[in-house]
Amino acid sequence: MKFELQSMLREDRDGVSGPHWKGDGSSIFDPHHPEVCMIPVRALNIVWGNDPRFWKPIKLSELETMFTGFNEGVMLLQVNWIEVTGKLSTSNLMVPPNTKCEVRYVMKFQVDAFGWHSVPIKFKVSLNGKETLKSVLLEPYKEKHGVWHEISGGEFTFPGNSTGAVEFVLLEVESSWWKGGMEEGSQYSQPTEELGHSESQNQVEKPAEVKLNEAKSKTVEKASEIKLQPKAEEKPAADAKISETKAKAAAALKHPHNYEAILRDADSVIDRTSVDKLYDQLYTGVFLKRKRQKYWVEKKSHSNCFTLFARDLLITWAEDNRLWHWFSLYETSNVSVDVAELINVCWLEVHGKFNTIKLTPGVLYEAVFVIMLKDPAYGWETPVNLRVILPNGVKQEHKEKLLTKPRAQWIEIPAGEFKVSPEHVGEMEISMFEYDGGDWKKGLLIKGIVIRPKDR
Missing domain, CATH: 2.60.120 (Jelly Rolls)
Incomplete structure (x- = not known):
């Protein structure tokens, strides 16, 4: 302010x-x-x-x-x-x-x-x-x-x-x-x-x-x-x-949307000594909020992208070490992030919240969960629910059957897609849940949620 x-x-x-x-x-x-x-x-x-x-x-x-x-x-x-x-x-x-x-x-x-x-x-x-x-x-x-x-x-x-x-x-x-x-x-x-x-x-x-x-x-x-x-x-x-220098700087300053406000949450000092150095960091990605999020700019569209890591999500029972286990995974060569591993629950509920004001207006985005099924995995006969609620109250919801998904590798599960408009900015919610089937579940690893432009 x-x-x-x-x-x-x-x-x-x-x-x-x-x-x-x-x-x-x-x-x-x-x-x-x-x-x-x-x-x-x-x-x-x-x-x-x-x-x-x-x-x-x-x-x-x-x-x-x-x-x-x-x-x-x-x-x-x-x-x-x-x-x-x-x-x-x-x-x-x-x-x-x-x-x-x-x-x-x-x-x-x-x-x-x-x-x-x-x-x-x-x-x-x-x-x-x-x-x-x-x-x-x-x-x-x-x-x-x-x-x-x-x-x-x-x-x-x-x-x-x-x-x-x-x-x-x-x-x-x-x-x-x-x-x-x-x-x-x-x-x-x-x-x-x-x-x-x-x-x-x-x-x-x-x-x-x-x-x-x-x-x-x-x-x-x-x-x-x-x-x-x-x-x-x-x-x-x-x-x-x-001049060529000013033209380059001017073009760079047009993008990305709202990046200075976003970088206030950066975990490390941002090198702004030149446009090239600044953009190298933005294209590579910057960790935010003590490695709870990652921000980067997609070169193709100059659009903002984010990962909400597991620590930034609300996971029911996640702090009970009888039910969930946390461990570190290297996201880059020198930075590790926390991953949540499901040990045993019958009530699966994961929510992520994000303010769309940080996203580039007019761009079609998709939100995907990045997960892994690790054997011995069980209890996935009932499909999980994926839901996105946008700031204007519009809701998208569908089901995904994890039982048929590949094991022992990171996969993406789409939650929904949306376009940001200046008239409807605010907090959105991205969720994955299943608690109606009553099955005890095991073997799910949650890395986070990725929000990025949809590759049409």
Whole structure:
């Protein structure tokens, strides 16, 4: 639950550290585009910005720094009073007189963002007494979590002199809703065309995802800046020039879905020093939650895949060593996972729960149990039930007769297939059970459940 802005906030100002952060008025110019003025978070005034209960300083990755121009940020933990203000002297704007400029915020929501569903955020820009005010409901952006959105915070016309200051505000203080899980990427101003006036007032904007280019449309999770740059007409894609390195990084940053949030549960440090190293790890697989899960990316579809190992499943009587036995099995050359071996039960019940928000939207997935029948195995005359319950309540169920399955080798038993949609994300349940036949059972080994794209 973090709303992130560029640069570190928790610092002493003049030897005094109060609860609110007071901006230092600094700005950064894009060396390749002098008309672009980028304002770091340390230049903003943020209510409660010095209080670690509400805001937390963060470091940006190399890729984030590449695309934002900043290497530090701050994360919003939770607040019910959002007030971020800033000011920039017009003497810092290197654009012709009467150029219409736009203030833009680059924002991204995390998976667990909350409090954005009812009340719009107000954006205000003012210069020399002229003011634009707009309200934007950010909930639709939240639904597209993990994606950078570029949101207009207002426009102004550069007067052509250095006797003024542009003031900008991001504000929501009326609802008392607690909010969290949003990351602000950047605010900037860019010229549009020569106009003698600016459009105004009290507009309500319907949020929509904005993609500047491939490099900025999606990125990793911690960035925030404010940029002021001239608002120019969009050029055809063919005219856009992106270096090979940036193009590669931009393409990589589009995929996989929500991977930064997933990697927070990684058991080992992820090497992010290059895109190639990052993707080598994602393709190979990363263990999560103390080897209870494994996450990897399928190269063919760039889709997220998961294994829920036996320790991550709810197995009835599994902690009774008279009925189940646990042992370790090497999943890779140097990592072992726990496997559950059935000794003797008449009530077989295994459930796995998983949040589909981690899966790639629009992909047809299948969930399969990875099991082995080990002799002497008995009690499998009655078929077992396989069931999948999706977040929207849709249920799939069928039976499988394990008696006829191969022995002494790992096999996959399909539980169901499904497609993830943004409208119906949440916890799903994958189950295997049999307790109606009354037969005592032995010889079943459970390695886990694999969730992966279905190979059609």
